Amino acid sequence: MENVPLIFEKSRKGKEGFKLSPLKVPEIEVSKTLGEDLLRDELDLPEVSEVDVVRHYTKLSRMNFGVDNGFYPLGSCTMKYNPKINEEIAAMSGFTELHPYAPEELSQGTLEIMYDTQNLLAEITGMDYFTLQPAAGAHGELTGILIIKKYLENKGEKRTKIIVPDSAHGTNPASANQAGFDIVNVKSDSEGLIDIEALKTVVDEDVAALMLTNPNTLGLFEKNILEISKILHDKGALLYYDGANLNAVMGIARPGDMGFDVVHLNLHKTFSTPHGGGGPGSGAVGVKAFLRDFLPKPLAAKNDEMYFLDYDIPYSIGKIHGFYGNIGVVLKAYAYIRSLGAKGLKEASEIATLNANYLLKKIEDMFDAPKDALCKHEFVVSCKNWKEEYGVRALDVAKRLLDYGFHPPTIYFPLIVDEALMIEPTETESKDTLDSFADALRKIYEEAKQTPDILKSAPHATPVRRVDEVKAAREMKLKYQG
Amino acid sequence: MRYIGHAPSQIDEMLETLGISSIESLFNDIPDNVKLNREMNLPRPLDEIELKRELLNISKKNKAADYVNFIGAGAYDHYVPAVVKALVSRSEFYTSYTPYQAERSQGTLAAIFEYQTMMARLTGMDVVNASIYDGASSLGEAILMACNIKKKNKVVFSGAIHPEYLTTAKTYGFGNGIDIVSSVYTSSCETDWKQLEKLVDDNTAAIVISMPNFFGVIEDVKQAEKIAQAKDVMLIVSTNPITLGLLKPPSDYGADIVVGEGQPLGNSLNFGGPYLGFMGTKAKYMRRMPGRIVGETVDADGKRAFVLTLQAREQHIRREKATSNICSNQALNALAATIYLAYLGKNGFRDVAYHSHANTQYFINEAKKLDHIKIINPKVFNEVVVEVNDLDKKYQTAIEHKMLPGLKLNKFYPEQKNRLLIAFTEKRTKQEIQELLKVLGVS
Ligand SMILES: Cc1ncc(COP(=O)(O)O)c(C=O)c1O
Numbered sequence: 001m002e003n004v005p006l007i008f009e010k011s012r013k014g015k016e017g018f019k020l021s022p023l024k025v026p027e028i029e030v031s032k033t034l035g036e037d038l039l040r041d042e043l044d045l046p047e048v049s050e051v052d053v054v055r056h057y058t059k060l061s062r063m064n065f066g067v068d069n070g071f072y073p074l075g076s077c078t079m080k081y082n083p084k085i086n087e088e089i090a091a092m093s094g095f096t097e098l099h100p101y102a103p104e105e106l107s108q109g110t111l112e113i114m115y116d117t118q119n120l121l122a123e124i125t126g127m128d129y130f131t132l133q134p135a136a137g138a139h140g141e142l143t144g145i146l147i148i149k150k151y152l153e154n155k156g157e158k159r160t161k162i163i164v165p166d167s168a169h170g171t172n173p174a175s176a177n178q179a180g181f182d183i184v185n186v187k188s189d190s191e192g193l194i195d196i197e198a199l200k201t202v203v204d205e206d207v208a209a210l211m212l213t214n215p216n217t218l219g220l221f222e223k224n225i226l227e228i229s230k231i232l233h234d235k236g237a238l239l240y241y242d243g244a245n246l247n248a249v250m251g252i253a254r255p256g257d258m259g260f261d262v263v264h265l266n267l268h269k270t271f272s273t274p275h276g277g278g279g280p281g282s283g284a285v286g287v288k289a290f291l292r293d294f295l296p297k298p299l300a301a302k303n304d305e306m307y308f309l310d311y312d313i314p315y316s317i318g319k320i321h322g323f324y325g326n327i328g329v330v331l332k333a334y335a336y337i338r339s340l341g342a343k344g345l346k347e348a349s350e351i352a353t354l355n356a357n358y359l360l361k362k363i364e365d366m367f368d369a370p371k372d373a374l375c376k377h378e379f380v381v382s383c384k385n386w387k388e389e390y391g392v393r394a395l396d397v398a399k400r401l402l403d404y405g406f407h408p409p410t411i412y413f414p415l416i417v418d419e420a421l422m423i424e425p426t427e428t429e430s431k432d433t434l435d436s437f438a439d440a441l442r443k444i445y446e447e448a449k450q451t452p453d454i455l456k457s458a459p460h461a462t463p464v465r466r467v468d469e470v471k472a473a474r475e476m477k478l479k480y481q482g
Numbered sequence: 483m484r485y486i487g488h489a490p491s492q493i494d495e496m497l498e499t500l501g502i503s504s505i506e507s508l509f510n511d512i513p514d515n516v517k518l519n520r521e522m523n524l525p526r527p528l529d530e531i532e533l534k535r536e537l538l539n540i541s542k543k544n545k546a547a548d549y550v551n552f553i554g555a556g557a558y559d560h561y562v563p564a565v566v567k568a569l570v571s572r573s574e575f576y577t578s579y580t581p582y583q584a585e586r587s588q589g590t591l592a593a594i595f596e597y598q599t600m601m602a603r604l605t606g607m608d609v610v611n612a613s614i615y616d617g618a619s620s621l622g623e624a625i626l627m628a629c630n631i632k633k634k635n636k637v638v639f640s641g642a643i644h645p646e647y648l649t650t651a652k653t654y655g656f657g658n659g660i661d662i663v664s665s666v667y668t669s670s671c672e673t674d675w676k677q678l679e680k681l682v683d684d685n686t687a688a689i690v691i692s693m694p695n696f697f698g699v700i701e702d703v704k705q706a707e708k709i710a711q712a713k714d715v716m717l718i719v720s721t722n723p724i725t726l727g728l729l730k731p732p733s734d735y736g737a738d739i740v741v742g743e744g745q746p747l748g749n750s751l752n753f754g755g756p757y758l759g760f761m762g763t764k765a766k767y768m769r770r771m772p773g774r775i776v777g778e779t780v781d782a783d784g785k786r787a788f789v790l791t792l793q794a795r796e797q798h799i800r801r802e803k804a805t806s807n808i809c810s811n812q813a814l815n816a817l818a819a820t821i822y823l824a825y826l827g828k829n830g831f832r833d834v835a836y837h838s839h840a841n842t843q844y845f846i847n848e849a850k851k852l853d854h855i856k857i858i859n860p861k862v863f864n865e866v867v868v869e870v871n872d873l874d875k876k877y878q879t880a881i882e883h884k885m886l887p888g889l890k891l892n893k894f895y896p897e898q899k900n901r902l903l904i905a906f907t908e909k910r911t912k913q914e915i916q917e918l919l920k921v922l923g924v925s
Contacts, residue, residue: 008599011827016829016830019833020833025840030728039729040731045831050825053824054565057821063589065586077579080485095547097544099753102544106549123522170797170801180658221511223513225516249512252517254518274814275579279580279814297649318653321619321755322743322757325755338533344484350508351486351493354508358496432492467585475779478598478602478775479602480778
């Protein structure tokens with residue numbers, strides 16, 4: 001195998017890719033218009049031909065693995081199929097060529113989509129108002145927690161704490177911290193649900209909110225959710241919903257009906273928009289009516305004549321994005337909702353849950369896993385027994401799965417499970433795929449017993465072998481230096 | 483069954499394996515009183531033909547998308563080459579997740595490494611992260627970073643910063659009680675350096691300037707450097723990357739953190755997003771930087787490979803002690819920027835900057851010959867503020883000519899009546915500029 005290539009190494013002096021025709025307006029002397037002392041020396045960018053560029057990035061793309069390449073059961077990430085028609089729609093020039101400050105009368109199409117999406121998401125979640133401004137889940141969390149902060153401040157209350165379960169995603173405590181709160185952790189009980197007694201002891205008048213995802217990160221439904229909601233609300237605290245796991249409950253149960261006051265959704269998970277190798281996403285935030293006046297500005301709105309951007313939000317937290325959010329992503333989510341409708345979305349959640357339970361059943365005997373437990377759209381198993389008996393870790397299992405042509409599950413999350421594999425198959429995967437994944441895991445289990453070194457030195461069939469993370473962190477080569 | 487993988491008979495087989503008779507029973511753990519128990523009230527499902535027809539019709543209501551566009555103000559109508567669109571449409575890139583499994587994600591990782599390299603060269607900074615949500619939020623993150631480094635909680639903004647960046651930064655600052663104060667701008671739409679300096683006190687972590695500024699003006703950046711040094715505060719510079727095709731990198735005038743909107747680099751307008759915020763800093767601050775960073779390493783065979791690194795700063799490890807909450811960023815937009823920079827290359831990139839600037843200068847020089855267009859400050863790069871009589875009427879005439887003549891500044895500054903902020907890219911033709919002059923120049 002060879003080094004992973006870099007475009008800089010293809011550069012040859014004088015090669016050209018993109019080239020503009022000569023200027024039609026008069027040439028200028030930039031030393032005069034900009035000033036000699038502000039001009040830069042040579043700019044060191046590659047000199048490559050168009051074919052060089054196309055071949056290089058095509059080659060890089062082939063070293064990647066996406067949902068289109070195969071099964072991608074990355075827990076908590078909902079790597080469902082990304083419909084092609086949605087890509088085609090989002091690429092329509094009527095959408096892509098629209099400037100954010102174009103006059104509203106001439107931007108009615110996108111404003112209509114924004115307005116409709118706000119309302120569709122409200123119906124799906126049982127909330128009253130939505131903003132589309134946050135660009136990702138974590139951005140939505142920050143927005144939501146700032147809304148809560150502003151609301152409490154406006155009421156004259158100075159609450160300083162946010163509670164997060166010990167199983168929460170890292171962005172939850174990080175977002176609450178970024179919003180200026182102290183974090184209080186609450187532990188899970190033996191079933192993997194929030195420990196109600198423990199919760200009661202930490203909820204007091206200083207608590208602003210509890211952040212929760214339901215189903216939780218173990219894939220279990222917090223069945224005491226109404227009691228949890230009452231505990232918080234009785235003390236004047238609010239309930240925040242991390243919607244990363246909405247794919248389990250669309251059309252079945254809604255966070256708004258569970259007592260949540262603020263939710264964020266990851267449109268790049270539940271609503272099928274592609275993850276792009278790490279974004280762009282969209283972290284739309286929904287609130288109950290009493291929080292509407294704290295949302296970021298502007299909201300898409302409608303009067304008798306037209307759609308418009310409504311800046312009349314009296315206690316708005318301000319803006320969280322320079323413009324209105326990742327609208328190109330919102331469009332794909334909108335197209336998805338319009339394709340599926342109420343029945344289709346519910347069916348997506350049902351099949352996602354069926355797939356998770358089926359796959360769990362097929363593999364549970366190999367792992368430390370709660371037997372015969374009901375999971376929702378995802379589940380967590382522990383490789384603790386693999387480690388103790390055969391000396392292989394969740395990481396090794398993940399790497400070996402790559403050799404079998406699968407993207408591995410999420411590993412080492414949630415933090416409360418040792419050697420965790422967090423598996424989320426999604427509804428778009430077939431029984432055949434689930435069966436072959438289960439078969440691969442079983443083969444790997446046998447390998448772990450008989451030839452554990454194959455796992456420890458995996459992967460073997462990937463574009464590169466196992467990478468040295470320690471060396472990267474030690475040497476910190478963060479750019480190409482020739 | 484839209485986007486479901488099974489044949490109906492397979493669903494039955496799966497239920498049998500589970501020993502249950504219906505899917506519904508998989509939801510028995512959800513208490514009845516939180517179940518919806520009705521169908522969601524959503525429009526009926528559309529097939530692909532209906533969906534495409536409907537969305538195409540909606541897209542046509544965006545009439546402005548077809549107009550000749552002279553609006554900039556943070557989002558620019560540069561050309562997006564076919565090469566960029568074709569390559570970012572490769573599904574190995576766009577259907578993958580964040581590159582957690584490095585061995586099967588070298589495509590994304592190598593491209594981000596190239597992005598970090600090219601953006602570091604462009605901005606002159608030592609390290610650049612893998613992207614933040616957009617220009618405004620990258621500035622928001624930069625002020626939090628500066629306040630953490632300096633252990634202070636005030637930031638002083640130039641009065642000539644994009645007003646929506648200021649609003650966004652204030653929202654980012656609100657959480658931790660960061661005091662953001664803004665100086666005024668002068669009558670020539672420049673930063674008022676004297677006033678800015680006065681606002682800097684012992685509690686100030688950083689000053690923030692934009693170069694060029696919101697009004698398109700090339701700022702006297704040496705002033706910013708001087709103030710930052712004299713007052714021992716950090717200098718945060720927000721910049722338009724296209725202008726760095728000709729202008730000195732902010733490192734040259736002492737920037738500690740450089741941020742900006744990366745949209746002009748190969749990303750379509752899309753009504754404001756998805757774009758990408760970039761952020762670069764000095765080596766000594768790299769452990770304080772938010773966001774993902776890719777590093778070079780080797781694989782088990784000793785071959786060069788890439789991996790996410792410096793993760794001890796991040797939320798999944800440090801939780802509430804992380805430098806930021808950011809998780810997903812704008813990777814595909816950063817990929818577009820990478821391919822754009824590589825494809826345009828050394829000369830092509832400079833040409834785009836030069837053509838944009840030359841078009842602007844052409845407009846200014848021609849406008850000076852006309853009585854009814856006042857140029858507020860001609861020392862600009864790709865954007866200029868003009869004052870005209872009867873703006874509303876002329877704006878309307880432009881619209882009738884299918885032209886967006888610029889941004890009316892009274893949207894943000896009630897005092898700036900009859901003023902337009904006009905942007906020029908390499909896409910604007912001589913003829914289009916002449917037409918704009920004709921519309922604005924009538925008495
Ligand atoms: C439970 C949960 N919350 C929040 C997030 C953060 O979402 P994003 O990466 O879009 O910021 C994730 C994503 O991994 C998640 O799984």
